[in-house]
Amino acid sequence: xxxxxxxxxxxxxxxxxxxxxxxxxxxxxxxxxxxxxxxxxxxxxxxxxxxxxxxxxxxxxxxxxxxxxxxxxxxxxxxxxxxxxxxxxxxxxxxxxxxxxxxxxxxxxxxxxxxxxxxxxxxxxxxxxxxxxxxxxxxxxxxxxxxxxxxxxxxxxxxxxxxxxxxxxxxxxxxxxxxxxxxxxxxxxxxxxxxxxxxxxxxxxxxxxxxxxxxxxxxxxxxxxxxxxxxxxxxxxxxxxxxxxxxxxxxxxxxxxxxxxxxxxxxxxxxxxxxxxxxxxxxxxxxxxxxxxxxxxxxxxxxxxxxxxxxxxxxxxxxxxxxxxxxxxxxxxxxxxxxxxxxxxxxxxxxxxxxxxxxxxxxxxxxxxxxxxxxxxxxxxxxxxxxxxxxxxxxxxxxxxxxxxxxxxxxxxxxxxxxxxxxxxxxxxxxxxxxxxxxxxxxxxxxxxxxxxxxxxxxxxxxxxxxxxxxxxxxxxxxxxxxxxxxxxxxxxxxxxxxxxxxxxxxxxxxxxxxxxxxxxxxxxxxxxxxxxxxxxxxxxxxxxxxxxxxxxxxxxxxxxxxxxxxxxxxxxxxxxxxxxxxxxxxxxxxxxxxxxxxxxxxxxxxxxxxxxxxxxxxxxxxxxxxxxxxxxxxxxxxxxxx
Numbered sequence: 001x002x003x004x005x006x007x008x009x010x011x012x013x014x015x016x017x018x019x020x021x022x023x024x025x026x027x028x029x030x031x032x033x034x035x036x037x038x039x040x041x042x043x044x045x046x047x048x049x050x051x052x053x054x055x056x057x058x059x060x061x062x063x064x065x066x067x068x069x070x071x072x073x074x075x076x077x078x079x080x081x082x083x084x085x086x087x088x089x090x091x092x093x094x095x096x097x098x099x100x101x102x103x104x105x106x107x108x109x110x111x112x113x114x115x116x117x118x119x120x121x122x123x124x125x126x127x128x129x130x131x132x133x134x135x136x137x138x139x140x141x142x143x144x145x146x147x148x149x150x151x152x153x154x155x156x157x158x159x160x161x162x163x164x165x166x167x168x169x170x171x172x173x174x175x176x177x178x179x180x181x182x183x184x185x186x187x188x189x190x191x192x193x194x195x196x197x198x199x200x201x202x203x204x205x206x207x208x209x210x211x212x213x214x215x216x217x218x219x220x221x222x223x224x225x226x227x228x229x230x231x232x233x234x235x236x237x238x239x240x241x242x243x244x245x246x247x248x249x250x251x252x253x254x255x256x257x258x259x260x261x262x263x264x265x266x267x268x269x270x271x272x273x274x275x276x277x278x279x280x281x282x283x284x285x286x287x288x289x290x291x292x293x294x295x296x297x298x299x300x301x302x303x304x305x306x307x308x309x310x311x312x313x314x315x316x317x318x319x320x321x322x323x324x325x326x327x328x329x330x331x332x333x334x335x336x337x338x339x340x341x342x343x344x345x346x347x348x349x350x351x352x353x354x355x356x357x358x359x360x361x362x363x364x365x366x367x368x369x370x371x372x373x374x375x376x377x378x379x380x381x382x383x384x385x386x387x388x389x390x391x392x393x394x395x396x397x398x399x400x401x402x403x404x405x406x407x408x409x410x411x412x413x414x415x416x417x418x419x420x421x422x423x424x425x426x427x428x429x430x431x432x433x434x435x436x437x438x439x440x441x442x443x444x445x446x447x448x449x450x451x452x453x454x455x456x457x458x459x460x461x462x463x464x465x466x467x468x469x470x471x472x473x474x475x476x477x478x479x480x481x482x483x484x485x486x487x488x489x490x491x492x493x494x495x496x497x498x499x500x501x502x503x504x505x506x507x508x509x510x511x512x513x514x515x516x517x518x519x520x521x522x523x524x525x526x527x528x529x530x531x532x533x534x535x536x537x538x539x540x541x542x543x544x545x546x547x548x549x550x551x552x553x554x555x556x557x558x559x560x561x562x563x564x565x566x567x568x569x570x571x572x573x574x575x576x577x578x579x580x581x582x583x584x585x586x587x588x589x590x591x592x593x594x595x596x597x598x599x600x601x602x603x604x605x606x607x608x609x610x611x612x613x614x615x616x617x618x619x620x621x622x623x624x625x626x627x628x629x630x631x632x633x634x635x636x637x638x639x640x641x642x643x
Contacts, residue, residue: 007171008167008171012164015160016163031141034144034145034421035141038113039460042116042136044133046120046134047120048211049068049072049132050132052129053065053068053212057085057124065083070094073553078134078136079092079095079137080093080135081132081133082135085128087128103142103143107142108142115136116135116136116164117133117134118134119132128526130195132442157491180209223509227482237592237595243295243326244292244295245298245311245312245318246297246309246310247311247312248313249592251311251319252369252578253576253579254578256577257446257578260615262453263307263323264325264461265318265321265324265325266322266327266361266462267321267360268337268358268360269317269319269376269377269380270319270337270356270358271379272294272317274355274356274629275291276315276316276357278431290344290348293344297343297344298318303336303339307321307323307324307412308323319376320337328585337567338389338625353389357380357384357390358380358391359378359390359393361376361378361379375393379392396629400510406455406458407464410443410462410464411467413466417474417475418443419441419444419472420449421441421482422440422442423437423440424638424640425437425634425638426634429631434486435632437485437487438492439482440452440633459494460495466497466500466502466503468504469493470510473491473510477514481643482643483519486501488519488520488521488549489519490522493522493524495524495527498524498536505536507543512546517547518547522548523550523551526554526558527554528555530564534566540570550570551574551612552570554577555574555576555600556600562600565609566607571609573599573610573611573612575636576611578593580597580614581593581615594625594627596630599635602627611630611632612633613625613630613634614634614635615635616635616637617635617636618637619637
């Protein structure tokens with residue numbers, strides 16, 4: 001029961017007790033008054049009637065005697081009048097029936113009033129003339145007592161209801177700060193920090209609200225400090241301080257993460273020797289200023305994408321990672337880049353189309369990061385040697401299917417549920433118990449098993465993501481080994497599903513139809529989350545309300561604040577593989593990655609979110625990342641298994 005209801009019930013009971021006491025007091029006092037009144041009236045009537053009858057009894061005038069008694073008796077206040085003439089023992093009796101109107105029978109049955117009798121001997125000197133006996137009528141007492149108690153009850157009831165109403169209104173006003181404190185405390189428990197509450201006038205509540213505001217502000221500052229620490233680490237370790245663009249270390253990590261997952265796109269390396277010309281003529285300060293202006297224009301003017309990156313990797317070299325783009329789009333990107341660079345060269349007083357070169361390579365299946373960078377650098381060197389603005393590194397690969405054929409085969413495979421599965425355990429960092437298994441999907445296309453790395457780029461290009469997710473989830477239900485496994489399974493949702501309202505409706509119905517929705521964990525890539533915050537919140541609410549769990553994959557890959565965690569509140573995050581992969585020969589770079597990872601894990605702990613390290617290769621690597629105090633780990637130390 002709420003505090004408001006407890007106080008309200010107590011005051012209601014106390015007020016009711018007071019009201020009942022008043023009613024009881026009024027009842028007893030009124031009853032006693034009526035009894036006394038009836039006795040007094042009976043005595044007065046007996047005395048006055050005796051005096052009026054005396055002269056007529058002396059003369060024996062029966063007619064006048066009868067008239068006088070009738071005048072008094074017909075008022076209905078008396079039940080019986082009996083006059084006995086002592087001279088001849090003759091009796092005269094007047095009687096009224098006891099009729100009690102407008103009084104309920106149960107009230108009469110209480111037997112509150114008894115008939116009173118008053119007997120008087122009428123004398124004349126020493127001579128006794130007659131005996132007068134008068135009996136009161138109790139109906140008068142019942143009627144008057146009932147009327148008075150009725151009026152009293154109505155007035156007190158009206159006052160009672162009015163008082164209760166005013167009391168509730170006043171209590172709500174008094175306890176409103178306490179209610180706000182309760183809501184504020186719940187929000188703090190959920191790591192939500194709203195504006196400070198206004199201080200109430202009540203001294204005790206004022207102190208409490210002030211304390212909660214102070215606690216909320218301090219916790220908010222703690223989490224802001226953690227977020228600032230991550231941003232500061234990223235700024236110091238992953239940003240070039242002149243251009244404010246990602247540096248070589250950041251590009252390396254982004255390439256690791258991007259190439260470890262299905263995707264398509266290209267890498268552009270550009271060398272701007274004209275910047276050295278500015279340096280030699282005007283000094284490094286003007287060169288750095290030109291670099292900052294150029295970087296701003298590059299970020300503003302070049303096409304944006306979730307995973308597109310512009311990085312400065314040396315004094316005059318820039319790298320452009322163009323994700324989710326086919327060759328035609330990459331060509332358009334290059335033309336935009338050349339036009340933009342020429343504009344900045346003219347502003348700086350340099351000759352256009354001179355002093356820079358561009359090398360381009362397109363991502364191919366299974367390529368490693370060193371090979372990918374090597375291909376782009378090879379194309380750049382060709383452009384420099386041949387004095388061309390741009391050069392492509394081509395690898396002749398025969399496309400097994402055309403775009404239309406891919407669409408047909410993918411649609412057929414998805415519709416006919418031609419799914420094969422692998423899963424990889426995610427283990428507790430302290431006990432090595434499996435907390436869930438991440439599910440990987442393969443498709444049987446043209447009698448050949450195709451990995452996600454091969455078909456997912458076409459799923460994205462052909463906008464089949466939501467359709468794939470629906471069929472995949474329906475197929476999971478039919479997999480007995482999955483649904484009967486000891487622990488939950490994690491499913492990655494495509495970015496298309498995040499913004500598809502129809503998929504949201506379908507997913508809600510799907511989860512409601514499951515007997516054990518808690519066995520499903522859903523993951524979404526961070527890039528999709530940060531670009532679709534509102535849609536992600538809707539999707540996560542659907543998942544959590546059904547009893548399933550929601551997590552964010554590749555957390556930390558994107559630059560910028562992590563305050564979106566406070567709004568979405570996922571159940572777990574998986575750190576991007578670029579933050580845990582220790583593939584650099586430079587130990588300082590490896591330590592910088594670990595510092596960023598440690599800060600991310602601290603933020604997750606602050607929001608009560610489980611943090612999972614990915615990309616753990618072997619036992620030695622595991623020992624290194626265990627020092628980060630993550631909740632769980634995943635990687636080729638426990639490779640995927642066939643289902």
